[in-house]
Amino acid sequence: MEILVIATHPNIKESRVNKVWLESLKKENNITVRFLDEIYKEDKKINLDEEKKFLEKAERVVFQFPFYWYSMPALMREYFDEVLQFGWAYGPSGDALKGKEFLVALSVGAPEYSYMGGSYNNFTITELLRPLEATANAIQMTYLPYYALFDIPRLSDEEIEESAKKYIKHINNEDINHRKFLERLKKENKESSFIDL
Numbered sequence: 001m002e003i004l005v006i007a008t009h010p011n012i013k014e015s016r017v018n019k020v021w022l023e024s025l026k027k028e029n030n031i032t033v034r035f036l037d038e039i040y041k042e043d044k045k046i047n048l049d050e051e052k053k054f055l056e057k058a059e060r061v062v063f064q065f066p067f068y069w070y071s072m073p074a075l076m077r078e079y080f081d082e083v084l085q086f087g088w089a090y091g092p093s094g095d096a097l098k099g100k101e102f103l104v105a106l107s108v109g110a111p112e113y114s115y116m117g118g119s120y121n122n123f124t125i126t127e128l129l130r131p132l133e134a135t136a137n138a139i140q141m142t143y144l145p146y147y148a149l150f151d152i153p154r155l156s157d158e159e160i161e162e163s164a165k166k167y168i169k170h171i172n173n174e175d176i177n178h179r180k181f182l183e184r185l186k187k188e189n190k191e192s193s194f195i196d197l
Contacts (some may be wrong), residue, residue, distance in 0.1 A: 001030060003171055004058035005105075008036045008065050008075045017107040017152055017160055018066060024164035030172070032058070036075050051083045052096070060101040061141070062171050063132070067108045067148075070121075070128045080135065089139040101177055102136035104129055104146040105167060112150040144176050 005025055009018045012035075025033050034054060040046060055061060065072050087094050106125070114121045115128070125148055136143035147170045149155075149163045175181045 001059050001172070001174065002057060003028075003031045003060045003062060004054055005031060005033045005062040005064055005171075006036065006076075006079065007033060007063075008073050008079070010037065010073050010075070012037060015066070015107075016155070016157075017149055017163065018064065020160050020164050021064065021105070021107075021167055024168060028168060031168075036079060040075070046079060046082045048083055048085070051079070052088065055083070055100075056096060058100065060103060060144075060171065061097075062103045062105050064105040065107075067106045067125075070123075071131075084135070084139055095140060098140035100141050101144050102132075102139075102141040103144040103171060103176075104132055105171070106146060106148040107152055108148055108150045109152050110150065111154075112148075115150075142177060142179065147171065 007018065007022060009015050012019055012022075022033060022035060025031050032054065034051070036046075063072075063076065065076050071077075084090065084097075085094070088096050108115075108125070110121060113119055115123065115125050117123070125146065129146060133143045147167050149160075149167075152160075155163075170176070175184075
């Protein structure tokens with residue numbers, strides 16, 4: 001599977017998690033990494049044609065970023081605003097990304113229990129990511145279960161290294177696409193019923 005990771009982090013030098021994740025992702029043969037802050041550090045204007053080519057080639061697109069004020073950093077927001085254009089990504093003739101997979105990968109400073117009703121962030125990550133799920137739906141992509149690492153200031157270096165392995169395993173897992181998983185189960189059931197005969 002061809003996986004494209006679009007990543008951003010406003011202060012990657014100080015990052016404990018995203019820096020490790022990016023280094024690990026770059027070692028994978030089937031994963032292309034587009035670290036926006038590095039690509040556009042001189043010229044902040046996003047190259048639409050180039051970004052579209054990468055998106056069109058990918059089967060699964062991962063958007064990786066630190067969770068900022070229940071949302072994404074400004075450069076990722078700009079990427080969505082600029083690249084996902086009417087007539088290309090959505091609208092009557094906008095189906096360039098139709099059927100591709102959409103996945104979010106987050107680094108989160110607060111502990112996981114804080115993202116639930118009654119705790120201090122009050123909402124789950126799933127609820128807070130609804131705008132991205134709606135975006136995936138609007139551009140006819142299949143929204144997949146997110147990957148998140150919580151409580152980052154209190155994690156050891158070993159735990160962060162382990163999280164990179166889990167992250168790569170998660171984004172390579174074809175079964176997280178429930179449609180493909182059900183199709184595979186149906187196929188296996190048909191094949192086994194022929195054997196039973």
